[in-house]
Amino acid sequence: MIIAIDGPAASGKGTIARRLAAHYRLPHLDTGLLYRGVGARALAEHVKFDDEAALAALAGGLDLSTLDPEALKAGIFGEAASRVAALAQVRARLLALQQDFARQPGGAVLDGRDIGTVIAPEAEVKLFVTAKPEARAARRHRELLQRGESVTLDAVLADILKRDERDSGRASAPLICAADADILDNTGLDVEQSWQAALALVERRRPADGA
């Protein structure tokens, strides 16, 4: 069974994806980490965000096993990720890795922006997890403060709105809800309520044999 989870920044899709993976004993890929990894290397190597060929080369050389999820969750890499993610050549270089992960025997859980539309349109279960920008900003703000980052709620909200616009407006694999996805708006739901709502939606769609 492939479970595809998409949605805007800080909607809680990663939290849900990790729990679904544990619940159904499926491998999980947070695809945002790939773009964050490319963005981080671009910053480290001073590659300009309009140098598509050079950024695509970085994407082609990405080694999943060396990515540090904790470090890549820093706010600065979210913005860098969304800039490199707008480039078609970068996305093309990351396509096979994600599709291979999705199509492994037994299935997988992937979360991102284009999983149900581009990476695994054949997924048996698709969730589009969303929440009002103010709710998402409050969550991300809390998370960044816990990480020790000094940032205002207004700055986080502005970043989220900018990223939403860039991710939804780009020509290549924009963030859109797949026509056959279930929408979960978890504004006003806490983590546990959001998880229970997601699980109920997945259970409704899950193939009887779990394949």
Ligand SMILES: Nc1ncnc2c1ncn2[C@@H]1O[C@H](COP(=O)(O)OP(=O)(O)OP(=O)(O)O)[C@@H](O)[C@H]1O
């Ligand atoms: N329903 C919820 N209510 C409150 N906080 C939540 C909820 N769901 C997730 N969170 C918290 O919000 C933050 C963002 O959640 P998460 O990382 O799952 O979002 P995401 O959509 O995967 O974000 P990203 O933009 O990095 O892909 C985390 O700190 C998480 O613990």
Ligand SMILES: Nc1ccn([C@@H]2O[C@H](COP(=O)(O)O)[C@@H](O)[C@H]2O)c(=O)n1
């Ligand atoms: N499938 C995906 C996943 C992510 N992106 C881009 O990466 C940025 C960071 O993603 P997070 O989920 O870690 O916040 C995001 O803003 C997207 O621009 C993507 O394009 N496709």
